[in-house]
Amino acid sequence: MKVFCYFVEPASYTLDLANHIYDDLRIEYCFIKSETLARSSKRSKKPFLDKMSLFSRVLFIFSQYRKNDFIIINGYNNYPFVLTFILNLFSFRKRFIASDSDTQLRIPTSLFKRFIKWFYLSIIFKNKYVLGFAGGSNSHKDLFRNYGMNEERIFLMPLMVDNRKFLQEDKRFPKIFTFLYVGRLVKHKNVEGLIQQFNARFIDEPAVLRIVGSGDREEYLEDRYSSSKVIFTGKKFNSDLETEFQNASCFVCPSAFEPWGLVVNEALSSSLPVIATNKVGASFDLIKDKNTGFVVDNMNDFGNRMLELYNDSDLLLEYAENACTLMKDHWNYDFYHKCLITAIKKVKKCQ
Template sequence: MPLKNKSFKLLALASHPIQYQAPFFKAIAKSDEIDLTVLFYSRWGLESYYDEGFKKEFKWDIPLLEGYDYKFLRNCSFKSNPSKFFGSINFEVLDYLNSQVYDAVWVHGWNSFTNWLVFMSTNLKHLPIMLRCETNLLNPIQPVKAKLKKAILKNLFKRVSSFLPVGRYNAEFYKTYGVSDERMFLVPYVVDNDFFFTNEKKYVAKGSTIKHSYKIPDKLPVILFSGKLTDVKCPMDLLKAFAVVSNKQQAVLIYVGDGPMLAKMQKYVRKHKLKNVFFMGFKNQTELSEIYSIADIFVLPSKFEPWGLVVNEAMCFGKPVIVSDKVGAGGDLVKTGENGFVFEVGDISMLADCLEKLLSDEVKREEMGKRSLSIIRNWSFDIGIQGLLQSLYYIKKLK
C-alpha cells in the first residue's frame, strides 16, 4: 500500500544524536501528520568518547538513529564539538533551506554558528522558524550581559514564527522578551516514558536481588542521586543533608555518576564515618533502570539545571522527588506536598527536613510515588507531538 501523504514536512536541526531526543524523533516520525527529516551537525555521541563531567569514556547503549529519516551534514569546523559555537559550521544546511519543500524548520537554541546561519537565511527564503530551547530565568546573569543578551535575542525572536517552550519556566523566559501566548506551543522536555515503564515492570519484583548484588541493605529506604559529580549539581549538599538525617533515620544513599567531586565526597564520608553511602559510577541508560527500581526517593539539588530529565526518569519509576528551586523541571513536574518537595538551593537544613519527612513515613512515600507516576504519564511524547502540530497549523494560517 502507498504511504499516506502527511500534512506537514518538518525539517529539524540537531547538533548531534542525543539519547533523549532520538526516541522523540522516532515518535514524531510515526505520527500521522508530520513528515520529519532530521539534520545532524556532527556524529558526536555515536562513537565512544571521553566525557569531562563523568571523567569516563563511554558510548550510549540505546539506538540513536532508528525509526526516522536523518542526514549528517558536512561540518567545516576545524574541531567538531557541539558544545562550542564554532564547533558546528555546516554550510550544507543552506541546500535544504533552498529546497522549498518544507513547511517549517525546527531549530534548537542559538549557541552554534550553523543555527545563526539558519536564522539569517530563512527570512530570505520565507521558511518559518520554530524555536525550542531550555533557557529560563532561574540563574540571573550580570546586568551588562543581560542587556546585551536581551538586545540580541529580541532581534532574533522577530525572525521566529513560533516558540516551543519545554515547560513553565521556559515560557516565562520567552514572555520577558515580548513573546505572546498565541505564538507559544508546549513541546515539553520528555523522556521515553514507555521505555522506563517497561523496565519498571521488569525490575520491580527483583529489588532484593538487585540490592544484594550491590551489597545494599535490603530493609532500609534508598535515596538516589543520578548525574555528574560536579559543583553545579551540588552532590555534596545532599551528602551533608544525609549526614544530618542519618543521626535520626537509617537510610541508604546512592550516587550514580562520576566527576571531579568524587574524591572530595569519599573523603567526607570517611571523615564523618557515614554508613551506607554507595558511589556506583556511571551507569548507561539500560543499567540505570535497575538502580531506579530500588530507590525510594530521588534528589536533584543542583544550583542550576535548565530542566533535569533525570527527574522525568525517576517519576516513571513512581518515585517521590526532591529538587532545588533552581531545577527547571520543578516548575512543571514537582507538586510540593503531592509528589515531592522543592527546597531553596544550598539550604542543607531544608533539604534534610524534606528527606526526613519522606524517610520517616513509608505510606507518604508510596502515595507521593503514585502521584509522580500519574503526573509523568501526562508529560509525554504525545503532548510534544500535539504542540508541534499546533505550531505547524498556526504557521499555516500566517501564510
C-alpha cells in the first residue's frame, strides 16, 4: 500500500519527525509552505507546493491522489485537503484520507461561525473514508467526535519532538532558581500575566524569569518589565535553545489558548517540571496525573504553583525525574511509530 503525506511547513520538529519516521517507513511527503518560524539547520529536498505555479500545484495533488492508496494531510481546511477530499467524492476507487490535527475542540461563540464550522466539519468528518489523527488523547479527539466521526476512525497520533536533542537525565539545577518561558510574545500567550505573577512573588527572592522569543508585544513587554530578574533574550534556535532548557529550573506555559505546545515536550525531555494552564493541549497527556508538573485553572494558582516548586526542592527533583522518564520511555518516536503503523494496518484491512 502506497502512502503519501502533506506536511504544512519544514519546521525543525517536522523535519525530525519526517527523517525518523516517514523516511524510515519509505513514506513520501511534501510541504505545503516553504517558510517556518521554527527554523532548522536541516534543509529538505522534498517538494514545496508554494513554490509551484497554481496549475502545477493542482496537477501535483491530482498525481499524488492517483498514485497513492492512503493520503495523510496536516490539517483539514487547506487546499490539499479540500481538493483531495473532492477528488475522493467523485472517484470510483476510494482512498482513505487522514486529517492530522493538533487542534483542540473549540466551539465558536459566534452563531454564524459555529454554523459554518459545524456544516464544513460535519461533511468531512462523517465521511467514512476520512480518518482523524488526533495529536492528543483528550480534547484533540473530541474535535473529531463532536463533528460526527466514528470512534473507530479516530487515532492518536502523538505530537512529537526529537526528545534525544533535549534529554538531560542527570539534571543539574542552577544556583539561582530559573523559570523559563519559550514562545511567541503575542497576546494569547499571556506572558504579561506570567511576569506579573513572578514579580508579585519573587521580587525579593533569588530567582529569575527568562523569556525566550519574539512577537508583536515584544517591545511593549520589554519596555515595561525588563529588569535584572525578568530577562528577555529574543529568539533562540537549535543548540542555543537547548542550552536554555538545560540551564533552567522550571518551565512555565501560561497561554490562554494553546492547541498543543511542543515546547512542553522539549521542557519535559530536559528534565524540567512544567506549570501550564488547562488551556494548553499538551497538559492533558504530559502533565495531568503524570506528576511532571502542575495544570492550573487561573493565574493566581499559577503563581502559587511557581512558589511551591521554588520552595520544595524534593518535589522539584521528583517532577524532574518523572518528566525525563515519561519522554524517554513513553512519549517518543517509538510510540508515534506504533500509532502510525496501527492506522496503516487498519486502512489495509478496510481496503
